[in-house]
Amino acid sequence: DTEVTQTPKHLVMGMTNKKSLKCEQHMGHRAMYWYKQKAKKPPELMFVYSYEKLSINESVPSRFSPECPNSSLLNLHLHALQPEDSALYLCASSQDGVRRSHSPLHFGNGTRLTVT
Amino acid sequence: GNSVTQMEGPVTLSEEAFLTINCTYTATGYPSLFWYVQYPGEGLQLLLKATKADDKGSNKGFEATYRKETTSFHLEKGSVQVSDSAVYFCALMFSGGYNKLIFGAGTRLAVHP
Numbered sequence: 001d002t003e004v005t006q007t008p009k010h011l012v013m014g015m016t017n018k019k020s021l022k023c024e025q026h027m028g029h030r031a032m033y034w035y036k037q038k039a040k041k042p043p044e045l046m047f048v049y050s051y052e053k054l055s056i057n058e059s060v061p062s063r064f065s066p067e068c069p070n071s072s073l074l075n076l077h078l079h080a081l082q083p084e085d086s087a088l089y090l091c092a093s094s095q096d097g098v099r100r101s102h103s104p105l106h107f108g109n110g111t112r113l114t115v116t
Numbered sequence: 117g118n119s120v121t122q123m124e125g126p127v128t129l130s131e132e133a134f135l136t137i138n139c140t141y142t143a144t145g146y147p148s149l150f151w152y153v154q155y156p157g158e159g160l161q162l163l164l165k166a167t168k169a170d171d172k173g174s175n176k177g178f179e180a181t182y183r184k185e186t187t188s189f190h191l192e193k194g195s196v197q198v199s200d201s202a203v204y205f206c207a208l209m210f211s212g213g214y215n216k217l218i219f220g221a222g223t224r225l226a227v228h229p
Contacts, residue, residue, distance in 0.1 A: 004159075031215055042205055042219035043160065056214050090159050094215055102148040102167060102209050105217060107159040 003027050004108035006091050012114045015081060021111045023074040023091030031055075032074040033105065034066060035090040043090055049074060081115045088112050118143045122206050122220035129196055129227050137191040137223045139180075139206035147208040149173075149182055149189040150217070154203045163191075163204070196227045 004025045013019050023032065031050045035043035048056035049068040057066075063085075065077040074091055088110040094103040123138040141147065148167045152160040164173030169184035178193045189206060206220040 006159075033215075040222075042222050043217075045216055048214055048216070050214070056216070092160075096215075103215060104150060104162050104165055105160075105215070106162065107152075109157075109159040 004091055004093055004106055006089075006108035006111050008111060009109070010112045010114075012116060013078065013081065014116055015083075017081075018077070018079045020078065021076040021089055021091075021113075023076075023108060024072055025093040025106070026072055027093065027095070027106070028071075029093035029095050029106070030071060031094045031096065031103070032068060033092040033094075034074070034076050035092060035107075037088040037090055037110070039087075047076075078113075081113075083115050086113055086115045118147070118208060118210050118218050120206050120208055120218055120220035122204075122223050124221070125203075125224040127223060127225045129225070131198055131227055131229050132195045133227075135191070135193040135196045135200075135225070137204055137206075137225070139189045139191065139220060141187050141189065141206075141208050143187075143208055143210050143218075145210055147210040149180070150207045150209070151178070151180055151189070151191050152205045152207060152219075154205065154222075156202070160205065196225070198227050198229055201225055201227045 034046040037043040047066045052068045067075040090110045092105040092107045096103045119142045150165045151163040153163045164175045166173040166182035172181045203222045207217045
């Protein structure tokens with residue numbers, strides 16, 4: 001069983017909808033991540049939070065808006081998405097803040113997003 | 117730059133066969149190396165890791181040795197099972213990289229009874 005919990009497991013949304021993906025971990029990890037994975041491809045990094053502050057934004061379009069309300073929670077707010085944004089969205093966490101690197105990432109099972 | 121190259125799949129094996137999935141890397145400094153496994157419909161699970169040259173990571177019968185001289189981290193298992201069928205990703209994390217994982221393309225393994 002994964003210790004990083006993502007909800008919902010599946011989401012279908014129209015291009016004019018606003019929705020949010022949620023991620024939760026209770027391992028005391030201080031860094032949290034959003035990845036996007038298209039079919040038959042490796043995950044691609046979107047955002048990194050370290051100690052609840054945004055450390056990395058990999059030039060992600062503004063229709064994706066991350067939020068880290070506290071050290072255990074990570075949200076990804078979605079608005080005006082395009083069909084090509086359909087993918088598996090993975091959340092991950094790691095023990096140390098990102099300036100103390102090389103902590104392995106622990107992934108959730110993802111949210112399968114379909115944009116119609 | 118930093119990159120990871122994995123052997124292309126799919127790799128198809130019979131149960132109890134020996135498995136090798138090749139992984140080589142290019143990196144500045146001293147990266148840590150990882151193997152992740154993704155079962156159908158799931159996220160990625162950390163399979164094993166190595167943080168310095170000559171380290172051997174092992175878990176669930178899988179092994180990989182960090183070879184700095186050949187810049188490789190090949191995954192091996194002596195006897196595969198049907199339940200090992202999954203996609204395997206080799207990845208590196210480099211110093212000062214904000215814990216950013218650089219993934220290989222992934223190798224799909226199919227094990228038949």
